[in-house]
Amino acid sequence: MATTFNRRTLLRGSAAATALAISPLTRATPAAAALGARELPRGREFLIQGAYIMPLGGAADLPRADIHVRDGRIAAIGANLPVNGIDVIDAGEMIAMPGFVETHWHLWNTTLKGMIRKGVEYFPLKQAFVRHFTPEDFYVANKVALAEAVNAGMTSVHNFSHNTRSPAHVDAELKALAESGLGGRYSYGWTDPIPNTQIQQDEDIARVKRQWFGSDSPFGGRVDLGVAVRGAMYTARDVYEPEINAARKLGCPVTMHIGQNKRRYTSCAQMRDEGLLDANMLLIHGESQSERDREAIAAVGASVSVSMQSELRDQEDGDIREQLLQMAAKKINLCCSIDSDALGVPSQFDNMQIIWNLGIPWRGTPSEKLPAFDLRQVLDMATINGARAFGREKEIGSLAVGKQADIILVRATDLNMIPVGDVDSTVVRHGNPSNVDTVIANGRVLKRGGELIGIDVKALRQSASASLHRLRERAGGQWTPPPGGPRF
Numbered sequence: 001m002a003t004t005f006n007r008r009t010l011l012r013g014s015a016a017a018t019a020l021a022i023s024p025l026t027r028a029t030p031a032a033a034a035l036g037a038r039e040l041p042r043g044r045e046f047l048i049q050g051a052y053i054m055p056l057g058g059a060a061d062l063p064r065a066d067i068h069v070r071d072g073r074i075a076a077i078g079a080n081l082p083v084n085g086i087d088v089i090d091a092g093e094m095i096a097m098p099g100f101v102e103t104h105w106h107l108w109n110t111t112l113k114g115m116i117r118k119g120v121e122y123f124p125l126k127q128a129f130v131r132h133f134t135p136e137d138f139y140v141a142n143k144v145a146l147a148e149a150v151n152a153g154m155t156s157v158h159n160f161s162h163n164t165r166s167p168a169h170v171d172a173e174l175k176a177l178a179e180s181g182l183g184g185r186y187s188y189g190w191t192d193p194i195p196n197t198q199i200q201q202d203e204d205i206a207r208v209k210r211q212w213f214g215s216d217s218p219f220g221g222r223v224d225l226g227v228a229v230r231g232a233m234y235t236a237r238d239v240y241e242p243e244i245n246a247a248r249k250l251g252c253p254v255t256m257h258i259g260q261n262k263r264r265y266t267s268c269a270q271m272r273d274e275g276l277l278d279a280n281m282l283l284i285h286g287e288s289q290s291e292r293d294r295e296a297i298a299a300v301g302a303s304v305s306v307s308m309q310s311e312l313r314d315q316e317d318g319d320i321r322e323q324l325l326q327m328a329a330k331k332i333n334l335c336c337s338i339d340s341d342a343l344g345v346p347s348q349f350d351n352m353q354i355i356w357n358l359g360i361p362w363r364g365t366p367s368e369k370l371p372a373f374d375l376r377q378v379l380d381m382a383t384i385n386g387a388r389a390f391g392r393e394k395e396i397g398s399l400a401v402g403k404q405a406d407i408i409l410v411r412a413t414d415l416n417m418i419p420v421g422d423v424d425s426t427v428v429r430h431g432n433p434s435n436v437d438t439v440i441a442n443g444r445v446l447k448r449g450g451e452l453i454g455i456d457v458k459a460l461r462q463s464a465s466a467s468l469h470r471l472r473e474r475a476g477g478q479w480t481p482p483p484g485g486p487r488f
């Protein structure tokens with residue numbers, strides 16, 4: 001039988017107990033009340049006990065306190081809350097914080113994540129495969145991405161679906177999202193390829209709104225329907241204006257890429273002058289935005305989402321570091337995102353770490369006198385700012401009484417986290433998805449004891465490998481699966 005070395009086992013040793021008792025993150029909890037490390041609460045009401053609570057959203061940390069979850073909401077936060085017979089999750093070694101809010105992710109192409117290599121960059125890869133995805137391929141890709149999201153502590157994601165090939169493809173993505181238990185946004189995009197002179201028709205968006213976002217929606221108000229447009233990066237005003245107006249008529253917030261370089265660039269100042277920029281807009285990237293553009297974004301109150309690994313790889317002639325500092329100086333609501341599994345690790349920890357490391361003024365550049373990003377600012381970007389970008393900051397993005405119970409417990413005792421000094425610094429600069437012990441979305445436990453609940457990773461791997469194999473066969477030529485290739 002395997003021996004497990006958990007905290008309780010170690011505490012039986014007196015020397016270890018003395019050493020471990022020093023940190024406020026290792027408070028012992030009465031064993032009788034606590035669930036086992038991998039046990040799930042029996043109902044919709046439970047207590048997270050003894051955590052270091054980082055509520056974010058401007059609230060002060062509570063070094064050792066409890067969170068009472070009831071019917072998907074946070075019923076109370078405070079020290080020594082009464083147990084009253086409900087199940088207790090021992091969080092004595094954990095940092096409790098809001099689930100991460102992800103704000104731009106093309107989930108459909110997750111299957112291509114291992115295909116970037118020498119001579120194969122993201123855009124040519126995407127174009128080679130874009131026509132070959134079936135609804136089943138979409139479903140599998142979404143299932144993998146959403147499992148990764150849960151694993152990494154995201155409780156909301158934004159599926160920026162820019163390859164909506166047919167109603168069946170859309171339904172496959174929405175089915176996966178509904179099954180995941182996560183919240184966020186689904187933005188209906190366009191069929192790729194579509195001529196840049198052609199307006200994307202919106203009949204199916206109206207169908208999706210009725211079918212998936214009506215009174216009997218499986219999302220229960222936790223996912224909203226947006227529209228993704230190609231925008232001025234790809235189309236002229238006679239295309240993007242009617243597309244944006246059609247989305248507005250349906251009551252759907254609009255999202256669009258605004259460019260990672262000068263070659264592909266949308267002037268937000270021009271769009272504001274055209275009356276086409278508004279506070280509900282979620283703008284993606286933005287390396288080449290000018291001072292006038294930033295003023296326009298700030299004036300209307302739109303949000304900007306950055307995907308750091310994608311920015312670094314694809315910025316070409318932009319400067320994401322300078323841009324982030326300049327946008328922050330304009331008080332633009334900055335949030336962060338994954339973009340595509342093929343472009344980077346699906347982890348808000350990675351986004352936070354890169355932003356903090358890059359977010360410093362450089363001598364001899366216009367940012368010279370601007371303040372560096374601080375740790376709390378970066379934590380907000382991965383949580384509450386994303387909630388603001390969705391217009392849902394009263395519901396998600398921070399821990400507060402009455403808010404949705406979207407909570408993650410991050411193990412503070414793992415090797416890469418110890419010894420914990422400044423907690424913000426530890427989470428932003430040292431955390432990674434493997435430290436996420438527990439994920440709770442809308443009060444439902446999706447990960448516990450470091451293991452995904454209800455997700456068969458082996459079955460997922462087999463489906464994803466088979467999907468990639470079929471895609472490669474359909475794409476043919478240089479993409480044909482090589483004999484003797486990896487057999488995973």
Ligand SMILES: [Zn+2]
Nearest residue numbers: 106257284339
């Ligand atoms: Zn993108």
